[in-house]
Amino acid sequence: MSAKARVSIEWLSGCSGCELGIVDLHEKLLEVLDEIELVRIPILMDVKEYVAADVGILTGSIRTEHDRHAAREMRRLCKSILAFGTCPVYGGPHSSAYPHTTDELLDGAYRSNASTVTSEVPTDVPRLLAGNRPLDSEIEVDLYLPGCPPHPAFIFEALMSLVRGRAPGIGRHSVCFRCERKMVKTDRKTLRRAFEGEFDPEICFLSQGCLCFGSVTLDRCLAPCTKVGVPCFSCGGPSEPVILEPQKDVRSEVALRMSHLTQIPEAEIVAEIERQAKTHFAYAMASPVFRQKPTFLLKKWTQSPTPAGGTA
């Protein structure tokens, strides 16, 4: 048999949804397995050690000392590293622990949790690091594939590009590209939440006064949520302009588009996004991408005494 590319998978702090994303390749998986050999995948195989491989896939973020050790071992033994999913790229949903200290988190989970009988913090488990961090805070990463989880179409392309040593054709579009809702100008004057009133399934959420973050989110998902009536919560992380341009950020870009489509003032939209910051930055809050631009105030916004949720 000709030499197949050896692929080793390890998970850090995450939910294993990304491993399922690989299974979601369905029939394509057979095509993939013609070219790669899975040498380590904890969810399927009983391989406990780290093994040498051509491609190392890491899911999950760096949260514990074990994660750090695992990431370093993978880097040492794998020729190229793929950061797979939003967690290793930006920190993932638990990156919204950013405004909290580790002690607050332990307190909420163990010491003062109404539904937990014990009040002790577990011992003899890997020590928690100071915060939740993306993978590249610890090791060099060769390819990023955000998405929570990435759509199988992107997984296939990313894997094949690494195995065949070429640039992946995965695009720089945002979620709107694949969303089928039409953006129309309306005379809507106030913001409303997704559960307030009826929404036209053919029309863009922004046109209807509901915050949706598709236009500032990199498309690694093919827009499944908006197709079934759920506004985008940006689980795939920020779009290219938000990453590249210091003066473009999630608030300003969404506000620009929404105020263009409706009669809602731009400043009101910006203020509402800040009030709901913990929701709308949830998946990528730990990323340095948001530090060196106006969103560096995220911690302040999420800790603001005004509770999130008040609609204008």
Added chain:
Amino acid sequence: MATVRIEEPGCRGCTLCADLCPVAVFALREGDGIATVVHAERCIGCLSCAYACPSGCIEVGDYLQLRPFHRIEGHAALMRRFLQEQPLADALTPADLEEAWSDVAARLRALAGTVTETIGSGYRAIGRRAGAMAAAHLPEMYEEAGLEQVLGGLRERFSYGFDFHLEGEAAVLDFRPCSLCKVVQSTGETVGQALLCHLFHEYWAGLLSAFVGTKYRYEVPVAGESCRMELRPA
């Protein structure tokens, strides 16, 4: 001539490109309202459309772009790892950078001329105000940091020609040389006495004052090939 291309399946019909374009490159198609390129030859490469497009489906090519110095290198590197594409800056030669420098120098000389003509002696207030405004846009100013850390952050950001340190209450800025030095010399003025120098000193005083919340005064004990600026709370 710049090229403009819309990937049609991505157009949601928001009309932002057509409304923002300063030279009316786009038109909205009768019936479905999809944006189409009708006057690509007018494009000035301002990229307003490309950035405003919610889908990111407008591609502008063959326009002149200088190295995007305003970007943060770490974030640009991040994007390269998404797309595995080489950044524009790598293809630039020292001659390109030299050209960019002359361009900026010419603009600064023109700015100094305009300020002298139209504002006269009020220029100091302009410099201070510019500094105060800049303070609100520099992330280092807000990352839960004291003055020392802020200066540390700025020091890293401006590491090409500046050095900062604190001496007691005073913030000491060493420029070796200041990036303005060659610009000022090219007009035959004395470094430290030129309008651009004053504007820049006021800018720093304004920036620091806005951050600390106390008015700062400054002295420039050394000026020339290397300059030293000392800022003290008033």
Added chain:
Amino acid sequence: MSRTIAIDPVTRIEGHARVEIELDDAGKVRSSAFKVMDFRGFETVLRGMQVEMMPTVTSRICGT
């Protein structure tokens, strides 16, 4: 002779776990422990988030 059997990590499950079984001199199980090695703090993280976010974010507690 007493000894401890450790299975670390437990594979073919979702997430990180370790099993420790202590045997006494007679080879009988003295104690056993199942240790969950991962911690993300969802209990605290979810506070202050919008209710419409809950179905999408809580499904990320465990993806399998």
